[in-house]
Amino acid sequence: MELAQHPVLASLIPVCLLVGAGWLAGRMRWVGPEAVRGLSNLVFMLLIPALLFRTMSAVRFEQLDPRPVLAYFPVALAWLLAQIGWRGFTPRSVVLALGGTFSNNVMIGLILVELAYGKPGLVTLLTLVSVHSLIILTAASVLIELAQARQASRDSAQAPRLLKTLWSAMRASLLHPIPLPIAAGLLFAQTGWSLSPLVDQPLRLLGNAFGPLSLVLVGISLALTPLAGHWRAALPVAACKNLALPLLVALSGWALGLGGLAWQVIVLAAALPTGANVFLFAQRYRVEQELTTAVVGLSTALGLLTLSAVMLLTAALAGS
Template identity: 35%
Template sequence: MLASLFVVLPVFGLIGLGYLARGTRLLRESTGEGLSDFVFVLAVPCLLFRTLAKADIPPTQPWGYWIAYFSGLAVVWVLAMLIAGRCFARKGPELVVSGFAAAQSNTVFVGVPMILKAYGDAGAVPLGLLLAVHLPVTMTVATLLAEGRSASIAMLLRRLFAHPIIIGILLGSAVRPFQAQVPQPFWTLIDLLAGAAVPCALISLGIAMRRYGLESGLALPAVLSALKLGLHPLLVYGLAVHVFAMPAHWSGVAVLFAACPCGINAYLFAERYRQGVADASSAITLSTLLSLFTTAAWLTFLGVG
């Protein structure tokens, strides 16, 4: 339990720093919006670009591994949108934010240190595979859902190809075959921008928490947290262990990846569309707090705690 606390403590530290800085008026409200714009338009696209350009993806894909993880993700995403729409009257991009929050994992601050501590070097390959495709897949799906509801095909294509996230994904995929020939100063620049993504996003989230508080109440964030921390890893466990044949450390990595709290990118996405921000910020904070107990339980259940 103490180890789990140390893993998520930096998350709360940066969120709390943003909250405190806004509460003491060291930072303005507009600072949070500016930070989220910077992260969404520059830092996260650079992170995706670097991830896809340098990811070590094997030629033969572990389809059972992919299906186990992303089937669970899809079920949770759809359920979150259905519940948010029918029980909480959310609509449009707000629905997408609810689905995104329930399905997308906090990998950088929680997933990576927890999984590497649990499985060591043996978990590096399955973890790297998920890191390479997780955010590109979820960001692309969220963008398609948000942009595609009221747009024609031509308008949708224009919006997608002008979208910072999609641009980062496409450029990273294009550079991948010859990334070794790209000059090192260019990668240094990309690393600096990508490295700013998580801390700036968390401080921005803290500012938003000060602004919105629990404006959306606890009910919807609690539902999203339950789907993310409970149902998602349970579905992945069932598929990875009982349906598809894979080594125990592969299935364990997939389950722990799914068991991570709601990812910060749901908040960034909400800020971008100026809808569902209170839902996302509350779900991220609540699920991160609850993950102190749920991740410890999953680690124990998998026999690596």
């Protein structure tokens, strides 16, 4: 088999080329920061919901396997806490721990999993995506509020704010253009109906536009991300995300008896680069915004190499 025809590389090469094309567009300033924000809104508010709803609209509850969620999230939460314990319980350590835990499951993960593992793999990933932000971001929000309260030595005065933050984080995670279409698609599938071609065809076209546009946007964002002066501090965080978390999730999946495609998908999900939501989190709390931007950029750049290694290794171990 020629190297370029290896199934893992055959799925990674188009991803790398599209990210590279976006990087070139960003370096040449063909697309500016304002246009990137507008295109990102288009992707998240229209293209992603179309893809997610259409994918899940034919999935019955009995087809869903809860084991990937059980293998992934206890480990991810434990890893989040371990990183905070390693750096000390401060707002800065919470933000950096989130950078070492929160995956870019949408912009990169969806298209990569679909190319590599097809619709069955995509369904497994969407099972994780449906609760990813709710679990990880809600936990991080509570932890940073506690860290800020501890730092200010005003724990009792901060209790109402903590409860308010918990509710706001949960509501924002549920009322979001990612979990909502997943839930709506699943509920539609349980009716036994099928989408009319008049509806299915536009959804298919919108979903098809998501993959290339999202990867080009990743490349543009990478080109616009300043790493100078921050890459040394960002490297350990990127290593936690790209290397340590997938190893832990792989061991967890094995311990639960998960194998084959589902195991490969959860390890890939853990190996994906740091998601952009981490920067938004840092921006919200005004903690290490420049360093977090560098973490996202460096993790993404290194991800082109680490994802290749993880996918090749899991394919060999899973015997596929």
